[in-house]
Amino acid sequence: xxxxxxxxxxxxxxxxxxxxxxxxxxxxxxxxxxxxxxxxxxxxxxxxxxxxxxxxxxxxxxxxxxxxxxx
Numbered sequence: 001x002x003x004x005x006x007x008x009x010x011x012x013x014x015x016x017x018x019x020x021x022x023x024x025x026x027x028x029x030x031x032x033x034x035x036x037x038x039x040x041x042x043x044x045x046x047x048x049x050x051x052x053x054x055x056x057x058x059x060x061x062x063x064x065x066x067x068x069x070x071x
Contacts, residue, residue, distance in 0.1 A: 015041075019049040033060050 019041055023032040029050050036046045043061070047054040 016045060016048055019045065023049060029056075030060055030064060033057060034064060037061060037064075 019036055019039070022039060023035055026032045026035065029052060032050050033046055036049060041049070043054045043057045046052075046057045050057065
């Protein structure tokens with residue numbers, strides 16, 4: 001029985017957990033991306049944390065760099 005439980009267990013990516021914690025109180029995806037970018041997260045990791053597609057993250061980061069953050 002113990003081996004079946006071990007086979008089902010998925011490793012936890014601590015970096016992603018920390019990203020969730022760092023952004024849990026932020027409402028907008030743009031604010032989350034801003035914080036995660038400062039912390040050095042990659043686009044795919046930010047996408048997992050924010051529940052978005054990596055292409056969406058790339059587009060939003062580009063807008064933020066161009067000063068498109070009016071909030």
